[in-house]
Amino acid sequence: MNYRGFLVIFLMLTSFLRTYAGDAFVFTTESDGEYIGKYVFVLKDPTKKLTFVDVRHRPDLFQRSGQEVPNLGVQDVNNWIRFEIENLSTDEKLVVNLSHANIDEVIFYSLKNGDIDSTTMKLGGDMGARDYPHQFFLFEVPIKKGEKMTCFIKLRSGTQLSAPISIHSPKGLIRTLLNTDIFSAIYIGLMLSMILYNIFLYFSTREPHYYVYVNYIFWVAVAQLAVLGVIEPIFGVYNSWVSSRFLTFSGAMSGIGAIFFVKSFLHTKKNAPRLHVLLNVFLVGYLVAIGLLGLNVVIPAYKMVNVVAGGGSTIVLILAFRLSSQKYQQTKYFLYAWCVFLVSVLIYVLKDYNVLPYNFFTLRSVQIGSVFEAILLSFALGDKINIYRKEKDESQARELETSLENERLIREQNVVLEQKVEERTHELTQSNESLQTTLTHLKETQSQLVEAEKMASLGQLTAGVAHEINNPINFVSSNVAPLKRDIKMIWETLEEIEKIALNDTLSYDEKQLAIAAYKEELDIEYLKIEVDFLLKGMQDGAQRTAEIVKSLRIFSRVDEDTLKYADINEGLESTMVILNSLMQNGIEVQKDFGDLPKVECYAGKLNQVFLNMLTNAIYAINKKFESKVGGKLMIHTGILDNNTSIYVKIVDNGIGIPDDIRERIFDPFFTTKDVGEGTGLGMSIAYNTIAKHQGKILVDSTLGEGTTFTLIIPVQQNI
Known part of the structure; x- marks a missing residue:
């Protein structure tokens, strides 16, 4: 090897030593549980083909994290993390704690003195098979005092991925996990108590708001339990496919629950129609995300849930502020609750980007915020129900006052009408x-x-x-x-x-x-x-x-104030006999009476309805034909298909009802007859009588051609 070759090798070694000298995390008793993010190096492999052998000898591929807790984002890549540990404590084994419960797959490699050891853990795997049966990914490494060890971690996830790595002694690990589990237990207890309490209120008051609210906080609690990673150990369900998608699914369901609760609580359909439609758009977004999960499109589904949640939360906050400015008192607690929850989410997000420190409070801010939100929303719901009850009591008082006034007017009118009847009866008796x-x-x-x-x-x-x-x-x-x-x-x-x-x-x-x-x-x-x-x-x-x-x-019918089974056809026949004197020459009467069962009713009141209806029909026919031939009056009775109701159909070919007054024909004192020909009470009494029988009146009329009144009356009265 020539001089230049030695020079190249020397420069590479110098670069390597300069890059990694002093980068090992030194573990002491005082550093127990400290996050080591600033000591780790990160490599993203978008090809997902690099193996441990490939990355072990390529330190140049790694970049220093520089973050206390590395934020690896949401990407369909393999993430490699490299770090070194130097043990200066008296413990002969340490535990690497990756305190993130929702990572699809984690492979831990340890390299010491040329020996390689690896451990693989997957989300949804049996926790009992782990060295430490906990939702966090815990790896025990044997390292004596003064020794160094190089560690590699391969991570893959379909959700937001952060790497909160800390080194613990066995005793320090127990304290850390105990604090985490105690917090999880307190959170579960608080949310469960809120759910059970409001379920009790729902069955006590039968207010649908409580049902929608319980559904919402249930899914919020489930989503946060998924974040804490305690769903699997609580229910004992270990399935990789379900576990890798459950966090996204529960987040979407909590969003859907939130939309339904906001609609119910704020009456968006009435108070904010446009925002109501926009909430439906966000609802569709959540449903699309759930559909993508079913199609194994995991990462886009997770991103869609986050985007929809952010947009939906903003819209709900704007809506709450707007309704609050319009003096909707019941939005006060709702606005507080929503602001608390959004602030807690903001704290959690700022923690991921190292704007806020990564500590117990920022890590659990969403769970703490969701508890306060549940409590404040419960207050909001109770306040809303109290307002409703107050408004209902005031409305009932006004209705009672109106009813008493109407009763007084009816009594006075009855006295006048009775006097007129007695006068006419007396005149006829004398004649x-x-x-x-x-x-x-x-x-x-x-x-x-x-x-x-x-x-x-x-x-x-x-x-x-x-x-x-x-x-x-x-x-x-x-x-x-x-x-x-x-x-x-x-x-x-x-x-x-x-x-x-x-x-x-x-x-x-x-x-x-x-x-x-x-x-x-x-x-x-x-x-x-x-x-x-x-x-x-x-x-x-x-x-x-x-x-x-x-x-x-x-x-x-002297027994008109008593419910009694009566023959409707017989009542119609008797009414027609009474009306015989009003039937002018030229009116053709057609009767098609079906085989009716006896109907439970106030027979006298129904006869009065028939009298009013038939009198109006005869009046309309006489008005049109004026004693000429051509008038037709048809009466049909029958049983409806469900056999629980009967119908009486009265058809005439008279003058018909104009469209502009059709909606007013049942109003008290409204009449189109000349003065002295009608009081305007007949149709109003008919409508109220049929309503009292839990029936209804259908009107079909064509001006100049005739009118059809259809009375639908239940066979039995459910009183």
Whole structure:
């Protein structure tokens, strides 16, 4: 070898000695547990092909870390770390502590006096197989006082990778791990108590906010337990595929839980619609990240979760400040909680970039912040529920005051309407004494009705009912005189026949001839026919009167305030009988009654609904056709497909309902009829009555063509 060759070798050795002289970490009792990041050298291998043999003899590939805890980022590379240890303590073995619980694979190489030893640990492997069964990666190295040792660590991870490496004596390691485990136990206890406490509040109050809140803090706790690395030892599940993805998955789920809690707590759909939509975008981002995990795209999924979490947290903070400035008192604790958590995250991130020192507080800042966040959010939730209850009590008080005022108005109106009904009833009683019994019955029936509209409707229909009853009674009255005459003739005939029969001067044949002559003179056969005809007419009139009275009795229902099973078809029939006087010539009535079961209802109130609906239909038809031919009124009943409800459909081809008033037809006192033709209470009472039966009214109308009202009524009332 010539002079130049020796010179090159000398320069290389000089460079090597200058680079690595004094770079060994000197372990003493005082340095127990100290981070050695400033003594390590880092190599990133993007090819992931370099072996230990390759890197052992290539110190030029390594670069000094310069950080107390090296931050290796999130990259799909193999990370190599090289450092030297010199033991000046009395311990004959030391422990290298890589206190990071979420590294996919760690291979530790120790080189002393030419001897190489290696240990491989993987995330998700059985911790019982390790020298130290702990979530941290711990490697025991035999090194006596005064000896030196070179160590290499190969790291690979799909999440944020930092290398907090410290050297411990066995006793110092126990103290360090004990502090870590005590903190983890305290954290688990606090978060578990918050979860159980709020679960208890949810089952006590049934407030959905508590359910959403418990879901959120549960996933926050799970995510932080994954950061601490205690998920596997707690549940005993060791699977590399699951463990390498669980931190990202739990982070995404905690973000999803946070979005749902923010939506629920701040009512973003109502208070901030645009930010509500933006939160949905972040929600999709989390779901995409979870999908990428399932497709084994681990690192992009982790980065996406971090980006979405950062953006979502900023948006939520802006939203909280905005709502707080709008004097939403319930956002006060929420804003405090969110600020505390974000500050804790910021401390944790600044620690990774050596802006803040790497110590116990900065390392556990996120766990501490999440505990305070959970407590403050619990306060916020309790404060929000108290505000809701106060607003609810005030609303109920206002509703009660309004209800009492409405009750007073209805009582006054009932008094006025009752007076009008009594006046009209009295006038009709004076004009026709023959209807006194029927009118008295109507008066007793009307006294049982509490709805003002039914009283007014019966008053308006009294004249028509009187007309309906008067016709058959007049028919009976007109048959009485001829029937008396015919009966008188029959008695006279009997007397004449008796005289002939008792006349002893006449023979039997002469008596028969005399009787036959008298019968022929009276036309006794015609007399029989006439008597039968008169009796039949009186019988028909009496039956018609009884039918009308029965219909009135069915319609009025003295038991209207009691739930009772009733025949809906029978109620419709009775209502049509009462409305017969309103039916002008030319109105064609079509009835298609289905086979209905008896319905549990307030029968009298439903009859009033039918009366109002049919009266309006007849009015609309008469308004359009004005007694001309062409009016049609159709009534259909049937059972719905689910067999739990029945329907009554009333169809007319009248004037229809204009679109601009269709939404107002159920308003109290709203009517399109002329003055004196309607009170405007009929449809309002109908709507409230059907609502009381837990049913509904459907309206379909075309102006100028007609209207269809469909009443849907449950067969049984769940009260």
